[in-house]
Amino acid sequence: MKKLILSLLLAACAPVVLAQVEVKDAWIRATVPAAKSTGVFMELKSRQDAQLVEVRSSVAGVAEIHQMQMDGQMMKMHAVPSLELPAGQSVNLASGGYHVMLMDLKRQLKEGETVPVTLVIRKKGKNETIALDVPVKPLTYTPPKGQ
Numbered sequence: 001m002k003k004l005i006l007s008l009l010l011a012a013c014a015p016v017v018l019a020q021v022e023v024k025d026a027w028i029r030a031t032v033p034a035a036k037s038t039g040v041f042m043e044l045k046s047r048q049d050a051q052l053v054e055v056r057s058s059v060a061g062v063a064e065i066h067q068m069q070m071d072g073q074m075m076k077m078h079a080v081p082s083l084e085l086p087a088g089q090s091v092n093l094a095s096g097g098y099h100v101m102l103m104d105l106k107r108q109l110k111e112g113e114t115v116p117v118t119l120v121i122r123k124k125g126k127n128e129t130i131a132l133d134v135p136v137k138p139l140t141y142t143p144p145k146g147q
Contacts, residue, residue, distance in 0.1 A: 020047040021085065021121050021130060025144045027137045028102070030111045038109060040100035040117060040134060041143060042093050046085040053082045053127065054120035061104030063117075068096050077101075085121070094143065111138045 026042035040063075044052065055063040064079040075096075083098055085091050093099045100117075102109075109115060114133040121128050137143075 020123070021045070021050060021119075023119070023130060023132060026117070026132055026134045027141065027143065028109060028115055028117075028134050029141070030136050030138050031105065031109045032139075033108050035108070036105050037101055037103040038105065039095065040093070040102060041095065042134075043090050043144075044085055044093065044119075045090045046087060046121070046123075048087045048123060050085040050087075050121050050123040051082040052085060052119060053122045055100045056118040056120070057102055057116060059106055059109065059115050060102035061106065062102075064101050064103070065098065066101045067098050082122070109136045111136055 022045045024043040024045070026040070028040050029038045031038050040055070040057075052065060055065060057063050065081075065083050066077050067080050068075055068077045070076075079101075080098075083091065083093075091098070113136050115136060117132045117134045119130040119132065121130060
């Protein structure tokens with residue numbers, strides 16, 4: 001009986017133990033009524049080497065990991081299949097660099113609401129998900145330093 005109770009306790013704690021990616025300062029830029037896309041920004045820090053391989057949100061038809069890069073004098077944005085999360089290092093998803101794009105929005109995202117966003121993290125060949133409720137900030141929001 002003690003083994004069963006211990007197994008149940010360990011199983012209940014497993015999500016906390018497995019969730020070795022810390023998410024800080026997540027936010028979404030509010031949209032105007034006709035907008036079809038917006039950005040999601042945050043800081044990620046993994047305890048072990050990992051990759052952000054997918055993002056999902058019920059408010060968007062498409063959610064992608066994007067990168068902004070200078071190409072000569074022009075800033076260009078493109079989707080990337082994944083984002084490396086080196087062990088112990090903070091990775092900022094920020095305007096002008098890596099970030100998440102929510103596209104084909106199903107509705108306007110208004111300041112003050114929260115939006116469900118799911119991150120899919122791959123570690124050692126296995127995927128785990130992190131479910132977030134991300135606050136929507138105003139178009140004029142000044143993000144925390146580093147974002």
